Amino acid sequence: MRPIVLQGHERPLTQIKYNAEGDLLFSCSKDYVISVWSSHNGERIGTYDGHNGSIWTVDVDSKSRFLVSGSADNTLRLWNVSSGECLYTWEFSTAVKWVAFSEDDTQVVCITEQRMGHPCSIRVFNIEREGDGKNQSQVPLYLFNPIGSKARACAFTLIPNILITGHESGKVALFNVQTGEEIASNERAHSDSVMDLQLSKDRTYCITASRDKTARIHDTKKLNGHQDTRPYVLLGGGLTAMTIAMQAKTNFDTRFWHQVYEEEVGHVGGHFGPINTIAVHPEGTSFATGSEDGFVRVLHFDDSYFKAQPYGAVKIDY
Numbered sequence: 001m002r003p004i005v006l007q008g009h010e011r012p013l014t015q016i017k018y019n020a021e022g023d024l025l026f027s028c029s030k031d032y033v034i035s036v037w038s039s040h041n042g043e044r045i046g047t048y049d050g051h052n053g054s055i056w057t058v059d060v061d062s063k064s065r066f067l068v069s070g071s072a073d074n075t076l077r078l079w080n081v082s083s084g085e086c087l088y089t090w091e092f093s094t095a096v097k098w099v100a101f102s103e104d105d106t107q108v109v110c111i112t113e114q115r116m117g118h119p120c121s122i123r124v125f126n127i128e129r130e131g132d133g134k135n136q137s138q139v140p141l142y143l144f145n146p147i148g149s150k151a152r153a154c155a156f157t158l159i160p161n162i163l164i165t166g167h168e169s170g171k172v173a174l175f176n177v178q179t180g181e182e183i184a185s186n187e188r189a190h191s192d193s194v195m196d197l198q199l200s201k202d203r204t205y206c207i208t209a210s211r212d213k214t215a216r217i218h219d220t221k222k223l224n225g226h227q228d229t230r231p232y233v234l235l236g237g238g239l240t241a242m243t244i245a246m247q248a249k250t251n252f253d254t255r256f257w258h259q260v261y262e263e264e265v266g267h268v269g270g271h272f273g274p275i276n277t278i279a280v281h282p283e284g285t286s287f288a289t290g291s292e293d294g295f296v297r298v299l300h301f302d303d304s305y306f307k308a309q310p311y312g313a314v315k316i317d318y
Contacts, residue, residue, distance in 0.1 A: 001305075003270055004042035006296035008035045013290030014055060015277045020062045022282045024081075027296050028055035034069055036081070039286065042298055048079050050086045057098050061105040066133060068108050070096025076110050076125075078133060088136040090125070093118045102156040103203060105129065107141070109163060109177075111151050120150035122163070124177050144180025146173075153197035155206060157220040164220050166194030166208050172218055186223045189216055201282060207233060217259065232265070233257045236275030236289055254278065254289055270297050 011030035018025055018039065025039040034048035034055060053072030060067045060081065067079040076090040076099060090110075098111040107124055114120035123140040127133075149169035157164050162183070163175045170190030174183050190210035199206045199220070209215045215235050235255045252275055253267040273292030280287045286300040 001268065001299040001302055004298040006037055006042050006298065008044050009033065009294045011294060012292040013276050013294065013296060015057050016279045016288050016290045016296060017058055017060055018279050018281055019060045019064045020282060021064065024064060025288055026058050026060055026067065027290055028058045028069060030054040034058055039298060046084050048084050050077060056096065059100050061101050063105065068099045070099045070110055078136065080133065087133040090138060098153050100155050109154055109156065111154060114150045119145040121145050122151060122154065142177040152194050155197060155199050158203045164206060166197045168193045170194060170210060170212065172208055172223055174223065184223055190214060231259045233259050234278050234280060234287055236278050252291065268299060271295065
């Protein structure tokens with residue numbers, strides 16, 4: 001795999017996302033800028049300028065019409081993907097750490113940080129899709145404060161009004177957004193903070209990555225383990241700045257794990273800092289990584305990857 005290196009950010013990457021078609025890749029970082037790239041050749045198409053703080057999170061709707069972003073400037077912003085115009089801004093008392101669209105693109109959920117006496121809050125907003133998108137409401141449709149450990153990541157499940165959340169304590173839970181009730185939880189999903197949560201394409205399961213150096217797959221209905229016929233999981237991470245300096249480590253790998261056999265089957269290097277975020281192309285033809293080194297690397301799988309037999313001689317009907 002020959003990487004395409006995307007150079008456009010001046011500070012560490014925080015999140016990257018493909019659109020539904022996979023032709024666009026969105027990246028955000030601590031340099032206050034959101035960039036959009038062609039995933040095919042790595043050309044930077046444009047930027048979304050307006051935030052006044054580190055941008056922690058982005059998401060794009062399934063039609064590639066609207067983009068949402070959350071920042072340390074305490075705002076949630078809605079953007080026009082094509083023009084780069086900021087259509088609407090929601091303001092809060094603390095930073096917005098996570099955003100996500102619902103499956104039908106009619107709602108957005110955001111997590112605001114617990115700080116300065118303000119509790120961690122989860123808000124769901126209706127997104128008015130008629131017209132130019134500028135006619136939005138400042139008032140959330142639903143608002144609740146998770147009791148106990150603060151939420152770090154979340155996503156809409158297939159079940160209406162049910163969110164799956166990952167928490168600082170390592171807990172993974174299901175919440176009813178209408179009532180704020182925690183309807184199911186796995187307190188021991190991880191032993192340390194959940195740093196990322198990504199859904200499968202059909203939203204039937206998700207993967208969480210944690211500071212405890214593990215990644216786990218969860219069924220989004222019952223929070224139990226899940227196995228799938230598509231066997232590979234891509235993992236990345238890194239070390240603290242102090243540890244890096246002491247060990248003089250200069251290469252950080254994306255690791256491929258076999259989901260069923262629970263074994264590492266390969267790795268790809270290239271970054272010179274911890275990998276903060278990974279995204280996989282919707283069709284599984286490529287993946288992208290964003291790092292503390294400020295670079296995004298896009299790698300397209302070779303034909304040999306698709307011809308490999310992940311289960312040996314065993315035939316699997318997909």
